[in-house]
Amino acid sequence: MLQLAWLTDLHLNFLTESQIIAFLEQVNAHPADAVVISGDLTDSTHLEHTLTLFHHHIQKPVYFVCGNHDYYNASIEAIRATIPAWIMPLSNLTWLTKSEVIEIAPNTALIGHDGWADGRFGDFENSTMMLNDYFLIEELSYIFPEERLEKLHALGDECAAHFQAHLPTALDQYPHVIVVTHVPPFREACVHGDQISDEDALPHFASRAPGEVLCAMAERYPDRRITVLCGHTHSPCDLMILPNLRVIAGHAVYSEPKIQHPVLELT
Numbered sequence: 001m002l003q004l005a006w007l008t009d010l011h012l013n014f015l016t017e018s019q020i021i022a023f024l025e026q027v028n029a030h031p032a033d034a035v036v037i038s039g040d041l042t043d044s045t046h047l048e049h050t051l052t053l054f055h056h057h058i059q060k061p062v063y064f065v066c067g068n069h070d071y072y073n074a075s076i077e078a079i080r081a082t083i084p085a086w087i088m089p090l091s092n093l094t095w096l097t098k099s100e101v102i103e104i105a106p107n108t109a110l111i112g113h114d115g116w117a118d119g120r121f122g123d124f125e126n127s128t129m130m131l132n133d134y135f136l137i138e139e140l141s142y143i144f145p146e147e148r149l150e151k152l153h154a155l156g157d158e159c160a161a162h163f164q165a166h167l168p169t170a171l172d173q174y175p176h177v178i179v180v181t182h183v184p185p186f187r188e189a190c191v192h193g194d195q196i197s198d199e200d201a202l203p204h205f206a207s208r209a210p211g212e213v214l215c216a217m218a219e220r221y222p223d224r225r226i227t228v229l230c231g232h233t234h235s236p237c238d239l240m241i242l243p244n245l246r247v248i249a250g251h252a253v254y255s256e257p258k259i260q261h262p263v264l265e266l267t
C-alpha cells in the first residue's frame with residue numbers, strides 16, 4: 001500500500017531558512033511514498049528558492065499546485081510562464097497545473113490545477129472583502145470590480161477546462177482519481193471556523209466552475225471515486241459531495257506548517 005503525504009498552505013515565507021529545512025526533513029522522514037501540495041507554498045519572490053529546497057531535502061516525488069499567495073508581488077501570467085523552467089532541473093518536482101494524468105499507484109491517478117476563487121459563489125457585487133490578491137497580484141490589482149470579476153471567472157474557467165480535459169482520461173483508466181486544487185470547488189467545502197463561509201467571503205474563497213465539472217464527472221462515472229484535496233480557507237472539512245465524490249480541505253496556521261490528516265493510502 002502506497003502512502004501520500006498531503007501538505008497545504010505552508011506559507012513558508014513566514015519561516016526562517018533553517019525552520020523551512022527542518023520542516024522539509026520532517027516531511028522526508030515520513031513513511032509516505034510521495035508528497036502532494038495544494039498551494040500557498042510561499043510568495044512569488046521566494047517560490048523558486050523554496051522549490052529548490054523541496055528538491056534538495058525531500059527524496060521522493062513532490063506534486064504541487066500553486067495558490068494565490070504564490071503569485072503575490074508578481075503577475076500570474078509571468079510566474080506561470082516561468083515555473084516550468086524553474087523546476088526543469090528539479091527532477092522530483094511536478095507542477096500539476098501543466099501536467100496531464102499521473103499514475104501514483106496501480107489503481108490511483110493524480111491530476112491537479114492551481115484553481116482560483118472565481119467569484120461565482122456568494123454575493124460578489126456587494127462583497128466588501130478585499131483580499132491582498134487585489135493589491136499584490138498584477139492582473140487583479142487596482143481595477144474596477146466588474147473587470148476583476150471577469151478575471152476571476154477566467155481563472156476559474158481555466159481550472160475547470162483542465163479538469164474537463166483530463167478527468168475522463170483518468171476515470172477511464174483508474175478506479176480512484178485524486179484531484180488537487182488550491183481553492184475549494186464546492187460551497188459546502190468552503191468553511192470558516194465550523195460554518196460555511198458567508199456571502200461576503202464565498203466569492204473569494206470558493207470556485208464554482210471546477211466543482212461543476214467534478215460533479216458532472218462523478219455522475220458520469222458512478223463506479224469510480226474522486227477525492228479532491230484543497231486548501232485556501234485554512235479551515236478543515238471532509239465531506240461527501242456525491243456518493244463517489246469526496247472533498248477534503250486542509251487545516252493551516254501561519255508559521256506552523258504540518259503534514260495534513262489523513263495521510264492517504266493508495267491501492
Ligand SMILES: [Fe+2]
Nearest residue numbers: 009040069232
Ligand atoms: Fe493559504
Ligand SMILES: [Fe+2]
Nearest residue numbers: 040067068232
Ligand atoms: Fe490561498
